[in-house]
Amino acid sequence: MKRKSLFALSAVVVVAAAALVPVLWSGGDNLHNGTAMAATPADQAELIKKGEYLARAGDCIACHTVRGGKQFAGGLPMLTPFGTMFTPNITPDDQYGIGKWTQDDFYRAMHTGRSKDGSLLYPGFPFTSYTKVTRADSDAIYAYLRSVAPVNVPSRPHELKFPFNQRNMLIGWRTLFFREGEYKPDPTKSVEWNRGAYLIEGLGHCGMCHTSINAMGGPVNSAAFAGGLIPLQNWYAPSLTSNKEAGLGDWETKDIADLLKTGVSNRGAVFGPMAEVVHNSLQYMSDADINAMATYLKTIPQKSEAPEQLQLETSEKFGGELLKQGQKIYADNCAKCHAENGLGMPPSFPPLANNQSIQMPSAVNPIRMVLNGGYPPSTDANPHPYGMPPFAQALSNTEVAAVVTYIRMSWGNHGTAVSPQQVSDLRSAPLD
Structure with missing residues (x-):
């Protein structure tokens, strides 16, 4: 979910010079x-x-x-x-x-x-x-x-x-x-829901990453919160409007709140740009505000399918070969933490089975995690998170494609096979 950001002269990439700048408090309103x-x-x-x-x-x-x-x-x-x-x-x-x-x-x-x-x-x-x-x-x-x-x-x-x-x-x-205007509470919703909406849509500016941008660098407002690739960072901010990605509609509110507050939950963990958001921002928020945000996120309407992501595809035959090869690579390198059945040992080692972030149309995030590894954020509630080791030096492009294909298509997951060329394209992507 905010950040950062993150391209075009649109809102996702930077903070403009001369922007968030404050000054003397005069007390004139008293x-x-x-x-x-x-x-x-x-x-x-x-x-x-x-x-x-x-x-x-x-x-x-x-x-x-x-x-x-x-x-x-x-x-x-x-x-x-x-x-x-x-x-x-x-x-x-x-x-x-x-x-x-x-x-x-x-x-x-x-x-x-x-x-x-x-x-x-x-x-x-x-x-x-x-x-x-x-x-x-x-x-x-x-x-x-x-x-x-x-x-x-x-x-x-x-x-x-x-x-x-x-x-x-x-x-x-x-x-x-751009349409200026302060947040207007929805009188049909609870105080908690409105507080969550205010934080998510306003200060949290979550839509900056989770809404795709068009050729003019503007947000596609008709697909608000429907996810998108973060340009020049090569991380995919998943859809919050689709339960096939991070819609959260079938999550327990507690699991959403845990993920926001600590970076880990029984349903998964955050990495990449979202890990920075949790580390710098969300871990410091009150339980009441975190619960309000979770309440709002859980009710975002499931408007439509997540946007299709341009992705190199493999033939059915080659995909089957990758799947078979990936099973052995997984057993040798991944099963110790994530278990043979893909259920992991949450929250320390997140589950891969029935994990939306693994089987989204975009395979960018799991490929980057296998290549570069990483850690969930260190937070007060989880000061020593378990990390994912990098395999960029140990596995070839085809081997990375194979193990990612395996985890996307096993244990009931409904992802598709990954192309070695896509792995090659992401191997040189910036880490931050």
């Missing part, structure tokens, strides 16, 4: 008998605490902090099909950060996707989702970001190709793909 009153230190401390929590929910740190760098100082390079974007310094530094932004400036960026000077922000900054955030929550995030240590480091300019470096061209994109 009124008594019609007279403006300054916030007390206790009020301010509580507001900052709330803002820190909400900033975690929005996963702001993931894009605005380089690994090993100063918090929120920006500079993280984001590769897109149109060039490289660099996330901005959003510390309260007057020269290079957001120290001169006002509370209204910050809300305008969140709500309308416009910077302090009125210029249009690239939709790599997820204002298409953040527009749903309430003014009160925006003000709290603003107060928190204004409280962090300022860092006197300039934001690096984007390196975008012409004509994508022309911000005025975003007018057309916004006309087609």
Whole structure:
């Protein structure tokens, strides 16, 4: 589910420079008998605490902090099909950060996707989702970001190709793909459901990855949450509207909540970009909010089948040969953890049998896991997760295709055979 992101001048790939930037809390909303009153230190401390929590929910740190760098100082390079974007310094530094932004400036960026000077922000900054955030929550995030240590480091300019470096061209994109407006609760749903919808659709910006994008870099809104390949990252964000992928409609709410909070559950584990979301954001959220998100996710309508993914196919005969070869490779390399019957030993070793992520139309994720291995996120509730070793050096392209074909077509799974060429294409894919 948010992140990151992640391509086009659309919302999935980056955080635009000059975007999520906060500033001084003036306390101007505190009124008594019609007279403006300054916030007390206790009020301010509580507001900052709330803002820190909400900033975690929005996963702001993931894009605005380089690994090993100063918090929120920006500079993280984001590769897109149109060039490289660099996330901005959003510390309260007057020269290079957001120290001169006002509370209204910050809300305008969140709500309308416009910077302090009125210029249009690239939709790599997820204002298409953040527009749903309430003014009160925006003000709290603003107060928190204004409280962090300022860092006197300039934001690096984007390196975008012409004509994508022309911000005025975003007018057309916004006309087609952006509708501003705060989240409106559904009166027919429970308070818990509405809270989950607010977090998933707003601060969580989950649709940024789980909704495919079109040739113009805009979200395919008619297929919202229906899944899609994350460009340039080569990970597939599964459909949340299809039980054949990650629709979750047949999951227990507890299993969904466990997956969001800890990265593992009795139904599976998260890897790749979603593992980062859990590590940076979701593990810090309250049980009440996690349960609200799980409640909402479980009820997302199953609108249609997940979108077909372009995938190299094998002949039926060759697929049968791969299946037979894969059975031996699985027995030699995988059964110790995932069991001969594919049921695994959850939550430490996830099941492969009846696992939607294994048998989705797109085989990208299981191929990448066999090649590169990985770990679920380390969280407070699961500080020492068991990992998956990489087999890129031990297995050839055909052998990887064989074992992935085996796990996709065994124990009642309904996946299809995998082409060795697809393995070859993904072998050189970036790990992050």
